[in-house]
Amino acid sequence: PAEPAPSRRPEPQAAAPASSAGQQSLMNELHAMKELIEDRFNTLTWMGQARQNPIQSNLMLKMIRAGYSPALARAILERMPEEMSAAESVRWLMEVLERNLKTDMHAPPLYEEGGIFALVGSTGVGKTTTTAKLAAHCARIHGPASVGLITLDTYRVGAHEQLRTYGRMLGIVAHLAHDRAALQDLLGLLSGKKMVLIDTTGVAPRDPRKRDMLDVLDLPNVNRLLVLNAGCHGDTLDDVLTAFKTSGSQQAILSKVDEAVKLGPALDALIRHQMVLRGITNGQRVPEDWETADAHKLISTSMRAPTKSAFDPKATDLDFFFSHSTDPMTEREFVDA
Template identity: 80%
Template sequence: MNIKRFHAPTAREALAKARMAFGDGTLILSNRPTPNGVEVVATAEESLSALDEPTQVATPPRSAGRLEAATIEERPARNPVHQDTEQLAMSTLSFQDYVRERMLRRRHDALGESDLSDAGRQAQPSEPTPAPRPASAPVQRHNPLKSAPNAAASRVRREPAAAAPATSLAGQKNLMHELQAMKDLIEDRFNTLSWLGQARQNPIQSNLMLKLIRGGYSPALARTILERLPDDLNAAESVRWLMEVLERNLKTDAAMLPLYEQGGTYALVGSTGVGKTTTTAKLAALCARIHGPASVGLITLDTYRVGAHEQLRSYGRMLGIVAHLAHDQAALQDLLGLLSSKKMVLIDTTGVAPRDPRRRDMLDVLDLPEVNRLLVLNAGSHGDTLEDTLVAFKTSGTQQAILTKVDEAVKLGPAVDALIRHQLLLRGVTNGQRVPEDWETADAHALVATSMRSPARSAFDPKASELNFFFSHSPEQPRERGLVDA
């Protein structure tokens, strides 16, 4: 048997030398790396004909141990890689097919198809041992990578390939979702660490942050504002800069006529107990003082609360104004047509909770083109309560609000924070129950200054060392970006 060794710096050059020596029928027996490159052992296909001749001779008896070893060798291996390497020697073309098949298997395993591939391999029947061939017959080598043993095995192999597009698409979606979640988590952690590191390096920024949090402002708004704090300001200048930013972003009607002088049709809406009826009476009294009682019209939609109509009617009698009751939208339209000549028409509505099913019905009654809504907010409410109310009563276009019960609020920070974040136009402030004396125009400077005054220490005030907890798990909300005019 003519077997030769070929040495070359690379495997490609060694294979080329072997093919030059034996032609297209070159068989690669082995290859291994050497200190100088690669060593390839090859022979020609014709040399295998001499190996088939001894198969005609009777096989001498073998011992039990050798027989068991031969049986183990003839048993097909479970690992497809070992099974491929134990087959007959490959030609150069077979070696390329083998590499291509292995790359396809690895790709299927990466896409989660290893189970299907294992099922396909288990369904393939083991190949019988080939019968001895005559010496004169040409050698027919079997390439296990090119054809399947039978139709059933081919069908099993094609099934994973058919299911590959759908499975791979689902796997890619899951992978992209996990990568996006990991990206968001990493960005959140890096932003938090960057902010905390900057706050430690800048004690003025850290003190202002603590002051805002103690005043009732949300961490999201406080962080958005202080990220724009100039570095060249001292402590006093930083406080003035912060108050100017808050005043500039709190929208009021300071450049407009007061609500009771401007006139129009307004419906006061909001949660239960925020002071809608009392505020309606204050606006009616202020308008009647300037333009006379005949210039004011009063309508109430509150048919749920006991005595609600009588309360507004009592205020009307004190002012010389008749209060009307509307049960539905048709009655409201008739009354608005009757009072169309009035300077100001005020509609008192039923107080409903933000998640009350009646809220939608009440807002639908007010869905008229000439009716403007005034959202009444309790200044003493918690920040989350104000947020829930603003989201529930949000309308399209310019949103107007009235801040009530300022005298009862321990901290004005939550109310000012909510007005800034939702960009509401503040039309007035009430600070008591007297009609109409306890009404004030909306003054941004006074509200911000009151909110920044340090109230008495309470158990709800954080310490400087606890600021980390406000940012460790609170990703920045997208709507806060670009909101503050610094």
């Protein structure tokens, strides 16, 4: 007997995905239109607020020109109390920024606290020089025998020799660790030291080697210090912080402060990522060019009027900074106003 012909239903099956795709496209267009309307509404709202409160808009312009992000500036200024004079508003803004910039100003410095610290970060931010500065300060207070130096930098030509040269100047032996097992052995050998400093390979935030390097440092009692170049663009600092941040204590050192035209982008990133600033470096001299992180001094320096720049916005450009943002920063309300 002849077999029955199989049932054919290609048309409904093909029509369903096409119909679903059309609905999704329509929803995307409606969502885009909704965001556009919200953007324009928020811009108009800010323009109205700026006309009613010129002090707020002037402070916004000052923060943007100093290098702070529109996201942080808006999160702070929206919480500014009303009916404050210009001088009171400036003082309030400075106090809020200082309160949100976490430092170790009231704690012992790194070289007095002691412990095991691995300096991590991008290439060329000054990790090796910063390592030498910390080692020199600790050796000056506790003696050269109290400091241990280890380098993991086997990629850069002469990296080990550079740290060994600093070590000879200080009377400290610099050790080389090729892998995690060698690092564990050296940490055991140096366990009696007041301070052990680990200089690491500089890697870009999206470099595949970054994960391997961080895994090597995943050992008990090894604290990571993220070294940030103060002269970097805010987006670059965001990228680095996102890539190198770890769970637990978040600590950073701000390097090359003397080379930065504006400190606003670096301080803005530290505030938004809630990092604890453990010190700053402002030159190549070892160990002289090291300073304790003073929030008041750093914020005051950042807010001083810099030289005119082609990148500075004008007052008429402020409207573009106040379109609606999907950044959840304002929703988290971590800004202590």
